[in-house]
Amino acid sequence: MAKFVWKTKYHIGDQTIDEQHAYLFDLANSIVNSKDKPSLVNNMMKLYRYVREHFSHEEQLMKQLHYGEYNEHVAMHNTLIDQLSAVSDSIGQDCWQEEELKTFMNEWLLGHILKVDSQLGAFIRSRRAAD
Template identity: 40%
Template sequence: MGFIWRDSYSIGNASIDAEHQQLFKLADAFFNADDQQKKTECAIRLFKYTREHFDHEEQLMRDMGYPEFPAHAQQHTQLISRLNEVSEKIANNTLSHSELKAFLTAWLVGHIVTFDTRLSAYVRQADASKP
């Protein structure tokens, strides 16, 4: 199994959608990393990219006055702390493949397909009201 982007995940903002696609690629590479060193590299790459992406997404939500912003930002904070736990487990060599899969599925992909797609209606509405 892999992490494959679907068009139905898009929220209608080109740069956020491109970043989400990149996150799927990073998740897929992470899932397929077969040794400690590759896993460490993937975790670092995912961490950096996720931080930058969350900054962009949170800025967009603030700009639009998105009403679910606090709850959504809270999810981002939790995801970052889960990612830290995953990185620690890689360092201690105690991360099982099923745990990694659960993290990537529930937290990363799950976040994009549930929380981020909820932004979609808002983004499209904001676009439609532009002069």
């Protein structure tokens, strides 16, 4: 059963980014629904690869638009990547628990989208409205 449900309120107003975020939710669901360790490790790797792509897309866009918070946003991306790789490592060493993983994924996803990207979304919309 899906644990992470994509909602309209998570939209930041940029279609590509919103689609990428919705896909991050799919990947998070496949992680918490993994039936065994090999599929969990594999699904974590998929998320890791995808989120790097997603972050570099956002970073390019921020650069193009001369976003004033670029450095802070990139620093937050790097923190999110570090957190994800720390959890991946602990999964490799079997020191993770299902509930902890769900809580982590939830905070990780929503922390990224609601806190970090909602500000970026507002900026993108204002820039596009001004053009």
